Amino acid sequence: MKNPLPVCPGTKIHHRTGEWLPQSFADCLAEIDALKNVAIAEKALLLYRGHAHREWCLDSTFVRVVKAKLFDMAATEGFSEHLRQSGDLNAMLSSLFLLKFGSLVGPSPELFTAEGEHGVDSWFELMKRYQQYPGEDMQLLKGTNLLDWSRSSDVALYFANDRRESAGALFVCDATITGKTLQVVPVAEILNKIRNQFLAGESNGSPLLFSPKKQIAYQRAKNQQAVYFAQMELRSDLLELWRLQEQEMNEDVIVVKIVLPTESQQECASYLEAKGIDEAFIYPD
Numbered sequence: 001m002k003n004p005l006p007v008c009p010g011t012k013i014h015h016r017t018g019e020w021l022p023q024s025f026a027d028c029l030a031e032i033d034a035l036k037n038v039a040i041a042e043k044a045l046l047l048y049r050g051h052a053h054r055e056w057c058l059d060s061t062f063v064r065v066v067k068a069k070l071f072d073m074a075a076t077e078g079f080s081e082h083l084r085q086s087g088d089l090n091a092m093l094s095s096l097f098l099l100k101f102g103s104l105v106g107p108s109p110e111l112f113t114a115e116g117e118h119g120v121d122s123w124f125e126l127m128k129r130y131q132q133y134p135g136e137d138m139q140l141l142k143g144t145n146l147l148d149w150s151r152s153s154d155v156a157l158y159f160a161n162d163r164r165e166s167a168g169a170l171f172v173c174d175a176t177i178t179g180k181t182l183q184v185v186p187v188a189e190i191l192n193k194i195r196n197q198f199l200a201g202e203s204n205g206s207p208l209l210f211s212p213k214k215q216i217a218y219q220r221a222k223n224q225q226a227v228y229f230a231q232m233e234l235r236s237d238l239l240e241l242w243r244l245q246e247q248e249m250n251e252d253v254i255v256v257k258i259v260l261p262t263e264s265q266q267e268c269a270s271y272l273e274a275k276g277i278d279e280a281f282i283y284p285d
Contacts, residue, residue, distance in 0.1 A: 001044055001174045003251040007034040018243075019054075019169075019257045025264040025271070028170070032153050035172055035256060045175045047149040047227060050160025054167040054259055058238035060231040061134070061143025066096060069141070084235045087201050093234040094198035100141055101127070101191060119214045123187035131228065132220050146210065147238065149173065151225040154277045160260055161268040168260040171239075173229075175209055177252050178242070183208045183230070194232070204232040206241060219284045 006013065008030050010023035022028045039046045049058075055076040059067070067073035083089045107115075107122035115122040127144040130137045137143065150156050153170070160168040175181075183190070194204050210228040215221075233241060242254040260268065272278065 001035070001038055001042060001177070001253050001256075004035060004038055004253055004256060006031055017257070019259050021259050022261065024261060025267040028258055028260055028264075029271070031258055032170070032172070036153075039174065044177070046153075047151060047173045047175050047229075048153045048156030049147065049149045049171040049173070050156040050158065050162075051169045051171070052160060052162055052164040054169045056169075057240075058147065058171065060145045060147050060234075062097060062100075062141065062145050063093070063143075063231060063234050063237075065142050066093065066234075078237060078240065079235055089235055090201075090203070091198050094194055094204065096141060097145060097234065098191060098195055100139055101144070104139055114216065120216055121186050121212055121214075123191070124183075124210060124212060125216050127187070128215070128221070128228070132218055132226070145231045145234065146228040147231060148224070149227050149229055151227065154272060154275050155224050155282070157260075157268060158272055158277050158282055161265055161272065164260070164265050167262045170258045170260065172256045172258065173242075174252075174254055177249070178209065178254055179206060179245070181206055181209050181229075183210045183212070190230075204234065206232065206245070207238050208232055220282075223281055223284055 006020055006022075008022060008027040011027055011031060012021045013019070014021060020031060022031055036046065038044070053075065057064075057075060057078055059075070064075050067075075067077065067079075071079075073079075078084075079089065101123070105126070107126045111120075111122040111125050114120050114125070127146055130144050131146050131148055134142065153172075156170055160170050190208070197204055208230040210230060229238060231238060239255060239257070246252065246254055
């Protein structure tokens, strides 16, 4: 999107973080609708993600768990600049990820059969399953490097408001200007590339967008209109990486972060209920 700006007079832009700060939930909806109109005019593809905690980083579950278990870090914290510049940190994070997805877990025979018969990506299907049904992930380092996004702003608002106690956040990403990030090779090849890159001391690159045409259908994923960004560079969250990328662009904005005001939980819940977006819809099975 080309330098989008708030449409509501009361919506401020945080001077340091760049967050949009609407004064009310009604203003939140107005800002979302305005961004959709911009996207239509610019032929942009908008994707949405909600956080019930405004301060949480745009990290995958795998990275959050590693931070918590190995570094005693909260979901709001990022690695220090000193650590981010460390090849040792990159090697450790990549090694742990490859240890899980390669040595400890892998696609079932049924997934390999589905790959041969229907052309699905068995490794992606394994990771997608863990995203949709995290209780099935029995490893100590839970999660994948995927982050769930939705084509529906209402679905993202549900997650932004789910058990929210204070301010939440809605991320609006223009997937058309993130560069050549659409996943086009099998996940097995991506895992091998990660291995070769960290052995060479190289970064794993920009986030990859996963939305294969051939997938195993789950009603849950269908209702959530789910697509996935893979956090390739595990040392930095997606927002940090996209902000750096924006600095090299001419007024293009990859992601807008809209803050849901504190005390707007009930108003948001009533709005979603009227749209039929409730727990039974989000988790139909």
